[in-house]
Amino acid sequence: MFETHAGSLSAMNVLIVDDEPLARERLARLVGQINGYRVLEPMATNGEEALGLVERLKPDIVLLDIRMPGLDGLQVAARLCELDAPPAVIFCTAHDEFALEAFQVSAVGYLVKPVRLEQLSEALKKAERPNRVQLATLTKPLEDDAGHAQARSHISARTRKGIELIPLEQVLYFMADHKYVTLRHEGGEVLLDEPLKSLEDEFGDQLVRIHRNALVMRERIERLHRTPLGHFQLHLRGLEEDSLTVSRRHVAGLRKLMQHL
Incomplete structure (x- = not known):
């Protein structure tokens, strides 16, 4: 268990989701240095684990890697947005500048790897709950600086399970x-x-x-x-x-x- 400075009952519980052990450990150490936040154990190593842990641990915030085998971060976020009280989601990504612009427009928090303490602290404060509008923005064609459309990386579909990406x-x-x-x-x-x-x-x-x-x-x-x-x-x-x-x-x-x- 990583030590945290957030010892009060009002601390926000954070679930870390990443398939890379070093990335999980680094994020846990950084969260432990920020007042008001506590890392939940166990951390999730893939999308399926993340969904199960969210249901069991009820985190306030999920630090969610995008590139993972199986269910990726966008697919996990799509499932989370169907919950009655979804946690806030902050994507962890190495995406290019156009993808980052999409996250900014959709008001979903994002962090660029390698994550910096100052960026993490700011993202935690600004994290918002994912919703259908935000996820739709992520799956719309983007535009580059010249106004040319950029193809989506995911196709969204409404099914009996909710929104699937x-x-x-x-x-x-x-x-x-x-x-x-x-x-x-x-x-x-x-x-x-x-x-x-x-x-x-x-x-x-x-x-x-x-x-x-x-x-x-x-x-x-x-x-x-x-x-x-x-x-x-x-x-x-x-x-x-x-x-x-x-x-x-x-x-x-x-x-x-x-x-x-």
Whole structure:
């Protein structure tokens, strides 16, 4: 247990969430040097642990790493915002300046690694409770200094679990069906209320259209084969049990693209 100067009952309880042991220890030492805050034990080493500890320990503030295996910080924050009384969240990040601007705009606290004592103290004082508006801001396209849109790093979807954030690197494909779009990802699928065209415009080179109603992630493309009936099927990495139909009008372009993958 790390020693703290906050010995009173009014101390704010802080849960630290980071998959790196040294990062957890450093944050705990720093929090222990700030009056009015107490580090909770145990600390969380991943997103799933964080959710369980928040439910059990009821922290006032969560210092939340963004880059973690499994559930990342943004996904954890999305789950936390569905609680009746969510803790305040401060993201710990090594993100670039545009991501930091997003955190500032959304009024969610952030710290840049390596964390400094003065920055931590200020962030703890300014920490605010996450809400749907703040999380929506994090998953909107950003703009750089020239006003050009920057693609999101996560796709948000409203499900029975609440708001789910799917990292773009876990996405396999988008499939349109009537008014909704199905997003298939490594962990399953969700429904989106946004058109394929807007997704194609936003993510540009990362997506490839294989059908009028289907976009696939370029980096997931593995192989294309023709069936005995003359239909073209595309196999994606991470979708071993299934394949996707490619329309004839997109076959030539897809073949050309695959020569350079």
